[in-house]
Amino acid sequence: MASVEIMAMTKEEVLEIALTAGKLLLCNGAETYRVEDTMLRICALKGMTTVSAFCTPSVILLSDESLRGFSRMYRVTNRTVDLTVLSEINDFSFNLNKSHKNYAEIMSFLNERLNKPSRRAYVDVLCSAVAGGCFAVVLGGGSNEFMAAFLGSLLSMAFLKKLAAFRPSSFWSTTMAGAIICAVTLGFQHLITTTSMELTTAGALMPYLPGMAFTNGLRDYIAGDLISGNSRVGEAVFLVGGLVIGIATVLGIFYH
């Protein structure tokens, strides 16, 4: 029964499914070795074993090794983080043959994930505000620091969400976030002078630290993807640099 359905799918369709799944994974923040593994697993489950996949943080290549085989490529330009999609695609790739879906059903499942509307911005803003406030307490602050860091993260994230329509580069937006956080903290300290400057700023900037890029880079290194590892860790260093420049500019103006 199952084997009949496997035969019913052409090579092009299998490659299309595998590439779309890989695209979803890479755009939503998976490690590159996971993208490659998933694409190869999908192809193997559908009976294509002579397939090679190569993936870096910005491009996916998927190709049949035979001389007249098909080859697909996808260039990734913007990446976000959505762990729900990652876990859904993970489940999907393991249960591909058990679920007995045909090509159209699978593609509609994948396209639904691909065209997923982004969540309302206020949830993101609120989450980062709560996280920033809590980190100020974790670092040793009191209620003043909690309030100030909450406000700092809230305003900076709200500003970035407003600007998101213009698709700013990630470096530029973290720099702006750092500057806003620092300005808010300085203002708060002006009102309540006992507020600790360093605890507040350090707490509020936590949501902008590139933890995802850093861990993914390290996990890529472990899997032997040195190019991806280098570029992800490089991205993390670059973003921290942006954040520091933003804060340092405002502080420098203030100290002057």
Added chain:
Amino acid sequence: MLIKIIFAFVATVAFGKLFYAPQKDLWPSGIVGAVGFGVYIYFMEVLGYSSMLSNFMGTVALATLSEFFARQYKEPVTVFSVPGFIPLVPGLPLYRAMNLIILNDYLKGLSVFVDACLDAMAIALGILLVSGLAKVYKTSKTIIKEKRQEAGE
């Protein structure tokens, strides 16, 4: 200390939400974050170890726990480990270093910066160690399975 751990839990859950983690994995990832931070602060403040070693131990604890949860809930490890290790990231030393450098105290600023880099490296080493071990565990399991199949045939 307990208050700090509770706030680390809340912050990790908020982070999970920020990264669009699946609803049912939010609480486990909060536990991962709280355990990692708890181990870190226990080593640092109760046992008096250096910040680098405490970071390393905290990361090993949380990475192990997230590998465990990943198998338990059948999710990618990233879902738990990425929000979980955020409380350990050395944001405060980084800020201090930058502040000192702006105030023209380069010597002190650089020494704090090196401290922050060492902390980040300790975290990296913890993640590398545990995910490397997890990979060995996974391969050894498949090898055993293959051997059993060969013996069965």
